[in-house]
Amino acid sequence: MNLRIDKKTDVEGLLSRVENFASSLSADETTVAEITTIASEIAYNIIKYAPEGTLSLEYLENAKCVRIAASDCGPGFADVFEDAMKDGFSSSGSLGLGLPSLVRMCDELDVTTSSHGTKIICIKGI
């Protein structure tokens, strides 16, 4: 499923669709909750920091996993990159990207950010 996110996006509706999608793939509540939480973190980040972006969820049947990909054309966070990614080591505490939680919840994570935008790919096994 492909979802477009901008400032007017109805996050609750979006999350409901993500949850619906996740629960069609897995009966495990924790997995469903984690996929939804990953989508929630990403969606809120896009809304907060970028003019608009996209979020897509795809079930990869062969690998038995969900690929959650997001991209936006916002200003990125290369300038605070290490602080934003590290757990418990941010100096100011005002970054609030929630990225460490993505690291924790997904099986594979690939983040690319520059002043031209941000791309995040999360793989979560089912």
Place this chain on the structure above:
Amino acid sequence: MIQLGQSSRPYGGLEGMGDFFLHIVREADDLIVVGDVGGHGQRIVGQAAEAVKHAVKDNADLAIDELMAMVAQMRHIKTLGLALFVGCIPKGTPILMYQCVGNLLLFLQRGDRVIELSRQEGLLGLAAPENISSKAIKLVDNDHLFISSDGIVKAVKQNFLDCLDGRDLPGAAEKILADYGKPNDDAMCVVVRFIKSGAGLGTSYTVPSKERAKTRRTETALVSDKPAPASASVKPSGDKSDREYRELLSAQKLTSFDDQFRIYSIANSDEMQLDEQDLFVSLHYSPLTAERLVALVDYLVRDARLKVKILTVVLEVIKNIDTQVNVYVNDRFVWFRFSAQKTLAKQLFPLFGRGVFFYSENEQACVIRLLLDHDVDTGSEEFSEIREMVRFGLNKDSYRNFKDHQKKDSLINQQAKLASMGEMIGAIAHQWRQPLNEIAIRVQQLHYFYARNRVDENYVEDFVSTNLNTIDFMSRTIDDFRNFFRVDKERELFSIKDAVSGVLSLQEAQLKKYEIAVEFESDNYQFLGYKSELQQVILNLLSNAKDAFEEQGSEERKIRIMCSEGTISVEDNAGGMPDAVAQRIFEPYFTTKDHAKGTGVGLYICKTIVEKNLHGKLSYTAVENGSKFTIQFAEQ
């Protein structure tokens, strides 16, 4: 934690070597720098590499992007160009963060899998990309990161595991250099093994004190510079006397309080060891934290003062120290557990006091334990709703919205199901009308034949067998439709010839009755799919042709079925149809028949079956004095 092996070989003398490597153990992470200055064998190249190494060492406290920007501005680099990798692996989090510009070899070996790590084309200083991307990749235990200059041939990628086989990392690096190093260039490679620390994520963190937060980028760390194998890291002298002195001072002021702290807050292991099953949620700073926390505390804590106190403390901890707070709940207690240094613990202790606040010096962690002042049923729906709400970072209103959406979504699903049920019932009715009619006629005739004494044993036998046949057909229709709507049915390899023959034998009586001659030719094409569904489609097409013959009152009635190489065509000479009708025949509920005969689902269902379930195409073409339907299967 990481292990590291490195090996290098200059093309000419060591002083002309442009490849270089640094491993700097910083307080929070391991910094790894690999570079390749443009050119080799010239003195200036070696000098430039040395200059970059020194600059990085002197500024080892800078962030990755700052280091990149600094190096790009260096004098020789601006003329020679530099391929550079700057990356770090934090101590608490399993990720590699890096920037990489230029022609370096960079990949991750995970088990049998080689994961290419992206880098940007260009040369730092000379032709740097306009925008340098920062990358982060999650690491898993025993991942091997390989970085080398272009003096190592790319074939190493496929054979990396062989090079690693049974060797320590410096040995593996030597082996790679020996087997894959180019003879006509400087060559250097680094192998890094990531070992996930036993504690794992989310259980313990070392948290920097506030002092550190302010001065974190001035404390210079440990530096190793020799591009020599093995002992690449050197221990730092470290200057902590200042902080220790300050701690000593404050400790002296607070002697009596200190005693209290020591006596009442220091936890025994029971108080620190919380049951993972009771873990309610892990909170860390994100745009959603405050809402999450308010919802949680609102639900768990009734006492207003305590509520404010715990909210303030936990938010402060999450925001300012930026650590994770784990919340545990069972039916008696709620616990908040987070990492903190002793100084912070001392500040927090008087807010809560004995029996509530615990601190473990070994684990550098605090636990605040509150006795629940009302019953919390951890098995209740309310409890799981709150948990969901907190996890997804929704406040009460948006959670209600979320739930409404959930209801709507399931309603839409339900409606879609009902719609297809409706279609199914329509289709069954369509299929059944004819046989029901047949049975009705036969039953009505019974009176007539009886009155004329024509009901003998033969008649009864014939009556029973024809009616049973018809009923059997009706029952099969239901099975076929049930199969059509079942999602779990299995695809099978079947011969199209058999499938069509099956339908023809089913319809034999009907065809005879309406005096329709069927010509059937087929090759032995095998198809992997749902046999009963294809039969359903053929059945519908035959039944449509029959209706058309009746309507037209045709004299010579002929249906030609040709099957060849995955194409089935069903052609009749029933007069065809006008263009306007032909354009609409595949629409749902479109029919030219009167209501007694058709509901119009027939061809629509046929098309749906062919496209969705058989992945083929159903099309109509007008032929001379008739119609032709063609089913074309996709290549398998």
